[in-house]
Amino acid sequence: MPDVTTWRRRAPGLVLTAVVALLALAVNRAVPVISALLVAILVGVLLRNTRLLPAATEEGVRYSARTVLRLGVVLLGLQLSVPEVVGLGWGAIVVVVLTVAGTWALTLLVGRLLRVPAALRLLLATGTAICGASAVAAMAAVAEEGQGSDEEDVDAAATTAVAAVTIFGTVAMLGLPPLAAALALDAHATGVWLGAGIHEVGQVVAAGGLVSEAVLATAVVTKLGRVVLLAPLVAGVGYAVSRRARAEAERRAAVESADAVLEGAEPAAHPAGPPLVPGFVIGFLVLVAVRSLLPVPAEVLHAVQLASTFLLTAAMVALGTGVNVRALVTRGGPALLLGLVSAVLAAGISLVGVLTLL
Template sequence: MPSDPTTLPRSSARIARLRELAPGAGLAALGAAAAVGIGALLPTVSALLVAIVLGMLVRNLATLPPRVEPGLNFAAKHVLRAGIVLLGLQLVLGDILGLGTGVVLTVVAVVAVGFAATLLAGRLLRLSSTQTLLIASGFSICGAAAVAAVDGVIRTEDEEEVVTAVALVVVFGTLMIPALPLAAAALGLTEAQTGLWAGASVHEVAQVVAIGGSLGAAALSAAVLVKLARVLLLAPVMMIIAVRQRRVILAARTSEATRTSDAGTDDAPSLPPLVPLFVLGFLAMVALRSTGIVPLLVVDAAAIAQTALLAAAMFALGTGVRLSIVKRVGARPFALAALSTLAVAATGLTGVLLAA
């Protein structure tokens, strides 16, 4: 019978924890390596999207042993946060402000309108508040990474909601790769405008790169900069959600205390930090890069490490997408995802046209 980690010496407990995580973490590392390799062979294909798809295939075409689950869960949460922190080194505040007031306001409007419209539609569709919030974050900010970041703050009790949100990001974001350029051509947008629209409207950074890369270097640069501006808003949004979550938990504790006359219940959920640690790390990396003192060699190395970490996390998230679960959730999350996509895309297009 395995020893209880709480009764082991600290060093032994750490070794036991590493042994517990090793199988799943190793599988995530293999998935990330395969995804990065495919991405290197096919430059137009994003390693992060490949990682999610590989994870989905592994989960649904093979039977994974229970021993890999702890490591996969670790990769999907903690490795992802490390990747988000390193993502901050790719952001320079001066470059984002250089987009112009109109584009910056468009980015803020996309996130604000995207959240508001999704939360309202989720209420009308009678979806849970957590499911709606996860979809709103993924579709308004930066896809699966935002979904997982919000999950880390609100600590979703139903993992199916997280899995569903990630699956919807993959499905709808991938559909936008051919759909947005076709719509832009029909509307008579220039390549530069199409790149700006993609950055303002498409869910994943990788999906934005796929669209921008098909249009040319100028469109790709504009698309990525606008998308990274949306990624930057992940930090303040996480802070707002953390404050909101603390209020919800405190209200629940007050209600419980009033009902039971016992404010010290052991099973009360802990309060999330006002500012999650990984968000502080992300902001610190943005500030550091914006000083101009970070050598490009370090930035390039961080970009490679970030891709590897996020690919491992995306693979782990992909293994959480069970097709049986997606079928079971019904049509309402898909309807919400479609409405959220339309709201974000319409806001982004309006902003791009006004900023022109």
């Protein structure tokens, strides 16, 4: 348990990310088409690259980028009701599953062809396929477990992925509603397409609100159906990462123990590997179960939604401070191209599914 001194060191950074998050949310409230997450990231980037970020805030900013972010993902679970998703009908559920699976797998494949680094293509695939920045954050936590000392590489990949999925999700938010009208889709089909083809929950809300209340309701539930798949995807990747990490740790320990025996010393204890399923994923699933099985008052749902949005926005400020603009400009071309391809895949696969199954 952190002591008072630790919290005092973290306080300046936590206050900074909280204040910027509130400003970003105020901008989004005034102009709904502007993503609060994008505003938060941009402010973080600006603070870092103009050297306006005080040294005293560093520890609190790092805490926001990890612990605050994971708490926001956990609270996101209370927004998900499995019975509501099932109520969309099996056609819509198949569209959701095909969109997530197809977008994730094809993004990884295209990313390999474009020679995008493994961590970055994994995070871009997850963010586009599931739910934007929060999915990137959840998968980044798992990727860090397998990277060991290369946490900075994962942080840089996460920041780039968040920026890409937020930018192209905003493009989808503005572009899909008029395309749905041009294709003469009915309200149900339009809602399913918006929910399956747009990245962020907030972006889906904005896009659905541009059309009608009926479309908005269907789009949000469809989107939450994609978010439900966050836990099994992250848990599956986490299991694979954990097994590799444990195998590598055991191999190194065996070599060190053999050397110690030869030198007449005590064999080294085997280090514990990362957990098979990250704790925040378990917390997420617990809240999904609570929402699905128990009556949760509307006031509680609203309060938790606000808290989750605030925490994730504050975490985006912290992630933004990890962006090196010069490096992004010089080396970020393939990543942005992959983000565009992935966004097109999500919109295209979901549209084909809607036209075929609904």
